[in-house]
Amino acid sequence: MNGVHDMGGMHGMGPVVPEPNEPVFHHDWxxxxxxxxxxxGFKRWNIDRSRYMRERMPPxxxxxxxxxxxxxxxxxxxxxxxxxxxxxxLESGKAADRPSEADVLRAGEVxxxxxxxxxxxxxxxLAEARFKVGDRVRxxxxxxxxxxxxxRYARDKRGVVYCDHGVFIFPDTHAARxxxxxxxxxxxxxxxxxxxxxNAGPRDAVYIDLFEDYLEPL
Amino acid sequence: xxxxxxxxxxxxxxxxxxxxxxxxxxxxxxxRALESLLVDKGLVDPAALDVxxxxxxxxxxxxxxxxxxxxxxxxxxYKKRLLTDAGSAIAELGFxxxxxxxxxALENTSKVHNLVVCTLCSCYPWPVLGLPPxxxxxxxxxxxxxxxxxxxxxxxxxxxSDDVEVRVFDSTAELRYLVIPERPAGTEGMSESxxxxxxxxxxxxxxxxxxxxxQ
Numbered sequence: 001m002n003g004v005h006d007m008g009g010m011h012g013m014g015p016v017v018p019e020p021n022e023p024v025f026h027h028d029w030x031x032x033x034x035x036x037x038x039x040x041g042f043k044r045w046n047i048d049r050s051r052y053m054r055e056r057m058p059p060x061x062x063x064x065x066x067x068x069x070x071x072x073x074x075x076x077x078x079x080x081x082x083x084x085x086x087x088x089x090l091e092s093g094k095a096a097d098r099p100s101e102a103d104v105l106r107a108g109e110v111x112x113x114x115x116x117x118x119x120x121x122x123x124x125x126l127a128e129a130r131f132k133v134g135d136r137v138r139x140x141x142x143x144x145x146x147x148x149x150x151x152r153y154a155r156d157k158r159g160v161v162y163c164d165h166g167v168f169i170f171p172d173t174h175a176a177r178x179x180x181x182x183x184x185x186x187x188x189x190x191x192x193x194x195x196x197x198x199n200a201g202p203r204d205a206v207y208i209d210l211f212e213d214y215l216e217p218l
Numbered sequence: 219x220x221x222x223x224x225x226x227x228x229x230x231x232x233x234x235x236x237x238x239x240x241x242x243x244x245x246x247x248x249x250r251a252l253e254s255l256l257v258d259k260g261l262v263d264p265a266a267l268d269v270x271x272x273x274x275x276x277x278x279x280x281x282x283x284x285x286x287x288x289x290x291x292x293x294x295x296y297k298k299r300l301l302t303d304a305g306s307a308i309a310e311l312g313f314x315x316x317x318x319x320x321x322x323a324l325e326n327t328s329k330v331h332n333l334v335v336c337t338l339c340s341c342y343p344w345p346v347l348g349l350p351p352x353x354x355x356x357x358x359x360x361x362x363x364x365x366x367x368x369x370x371x372x373x374x375x376x377x378x379s380d381d382v383e384v385r386v387f388d389s390t391a392e393l394r395y396l397v398i399p400e401r402p403a404g405t406e407g408m409s410e411s412x413x414x415x416x417x418x419x420x421x422x423x424x425x426x427x428x429x430x431x432x433q
Binding site for chain 2: 005006007008009010011013014015016017018019022024025026027029031032033034035036038039040051054063067069072075076079084085089090091092093094095098099102104105106107109110111113114115116117118119120121149150151153154165168169171185187195196199200201202203204205206207208209210211
């Protein structure tokens with residue numbers, strides 16, 4: 001979706017302000033919101049769905065919110081959307097009923113879950129590669145209302161396939177339906193001038209990881 | 219159930235949620251309600267939340283990545299493995315997993331400077347760098363890193379000459395990027411652990427270079 005989350009190339013956001021000796025979390029509620037978001041989603045929804053929900057935060061609220069406020073908003077909405085909780089329960093913090101069966105990750109299993117090295121990658125034989133390294137490609141000009149990982153600044157642009165990462169879950173359908181569609185994902189190099197015209201810096205290029213469905217041969 | 223406020227040993231005066239006696243903010247109340255509800259419903263284990271938080275506050279952070287970089291600086295064979303299959307090379311040092319299932323290492327040289335961003339959200343290589351700093355997730359960095367990387371680097375105090383190629387990597391899929399900064403001059407006699415001390419988080423994102431001990 002053409003949301004405000006898709007920020008590449010926007011102007012007026014101000015300078016980057018690093019904080020010296022920044023702590024991992026700034027408030028205790030951030031710790032809890034971070035952990036609750038990961039644990040609430042465990043075996044209940046996928047990461048593309050979480051991203052798509054946060055993208056749907058109203059733009060003015062999105063820009064005004066801090067990072068973990070966006071996570072909190074997304075987690076509440078996913079729980080509501082999937083019927084795990086009601087609005088009344090969210091407000092009161094008290095359960096009206098308890099589900100008979102729930103997948104709950106126990107404290108002793110957290111380490112194993114975090115060390116898992118297999119998430120979005122799928123077996124290479126599940127999809128054939130339409131492109132190879134060195135191929136010239138053009139990104140599609142599309143504007144889906146659903147989730148996509150082709151940023152607006154890189155639509156309808158010419159680039160060169162820099163490497164083939166292999167087969168991954170296509171995020172657009174994963175967010176929409178939870179379906180695991182296997183698809184090649186490529187690193188595509190775009191020259192600065194192609195993306196930004198005369199505003200590009202000297203010898204600048206942007207490499208973007210793009211799924212096969214976003215690309216057409218040139 | 220678990221509606222009592224949580225106390226954590228990491229809390230200190232500076233980072234406490236509110237001044238004593240002041241009312242809780244709407245956000246704090248929502249987080250508390252969410253936690254007590256999910257625990258009450260049996261959907262999360264509160265002890266698992268504590269383990270998760272402790273992991274990213276005390277165990278997984280940029281010191282992991284610094285060890286990878288230092289190893290690459292002293293061991294050419296390791297560096298070769300890191301640049302061809304970063305996930306396995308990083309796992310050799312014991313680091314792997316969530317938000318770093320597929321990692322790619324990018325080598326900075328005198329001719330090519332790599333810089334990592336996620337313009338769409340906040341993708342970042344957790345197993346080697348931990349959770350991202352606020353500026354990395356902020357609108358200014360996400361909007362400008364791709365259109366004005368040299369301007370962003372200047373704000374971090376790094377001025378690159380025009381003959382250096384700047385490559386910005388926008389992490390739009392599930393690949394995560396770790397920059398291997400250049401080893402600074404004057405570090406020839408240093409041990410691997412001494413070298414790791416020099417490596418900063420920012421240098422592994424690509425917004426800084428590593429300075430030698432005399433710089």
